Amino acid sequence: MRNNVAIQSAPWLIKASVPDPKLRLFCFPYAGGNAFNYNSWRPELDPSIEICAVQLPGRAVRINEPPITSMPELLRQLAPVVAQQGNLPFAFFGHSVGGLIAFELARYLWLHDINGLQHLIVSGCHAPQFRNPSRKLSRLPDDEFISELRDYNGTPAKVLANLELMNLLLPTIRADFALAEDYIYRPGPLLQMPISVFAGREEDNKGPGQVDGWMKETTGPCQVTWFDGGHFFVNSDHETVVRQVNAELIATKTRLRSGGVARPDLR
DSSP, rough: TTTTTTEEEEEEEEEESOOOOOOEEEOOOOOOGGGGGGGGGGGGTTTTTEEEOOTTTGGGGGGTTTOOOOHHHHHHHHHHHHHOSOOOOOOEETTTHHHHHHHHHHHHHHTTTTTOOOEEEEESSOOOGGGOSSSOOGGHHHHHHHHHHHOOOOOOOHHHTHHHHHHHHHHHHHHHHHHTTOOOOOOOBBBSEEEEEEEETTTTTTTTTGGGGGGGBSSOEEEEEEEESSSTTTHHHHHHHHHHHHHHHHHHHHHHHHHSSOOOOOO
């Protein structure tokens, strides 16, 4: 235990438990990422917020498991993991493909009467009905695929240059790209909770509805916050992102206490 935070590990979750949690935050990784990407968040969040970072198959301690490339299958396996964590109200945060997973899992929980989700935060993720994966990057030869990863600026150059390491990582990264590229949006019941959208000022968000289209997915408020940087602003503007997540979640706690709708403090 460190600073009254107990780190608990299970196949699907890396949980940073706190003594008296009021809200649980499930964090979903970007393509090729893993639960440990969220290790540094705990000290910067309100002490009543418990982090459950999702560890998908095919990475970190689950490197020997085949990654999941089917969204329906992933949802089928993830839903009971979330439901088994108890009755504490919770929120979702996901970046890039993690945002897409978080959104679809939110809809899956709603359709299957699994309650407790209070807030969805999607980061670096175009609105699902306006997604346009015109190129199937996951099907490129290794050298071209690695070049595309370099352009995303989310993988350290020394990792990209390490061929032995990349041979180990590429199947999982490709699988995550394929999960997003093969995703088919189907209209469904609107969510009934706030959606917070995080977007990078230097990212390609020029398509119609790619950011503001998220407001079509909920009956609740939908707010967009812009950050400096490109697609991986979640790393390059890390402190600002975590501060805003904290503000959003504190507002959610306030809303739950008051029974009304609380707006988060903006930067």
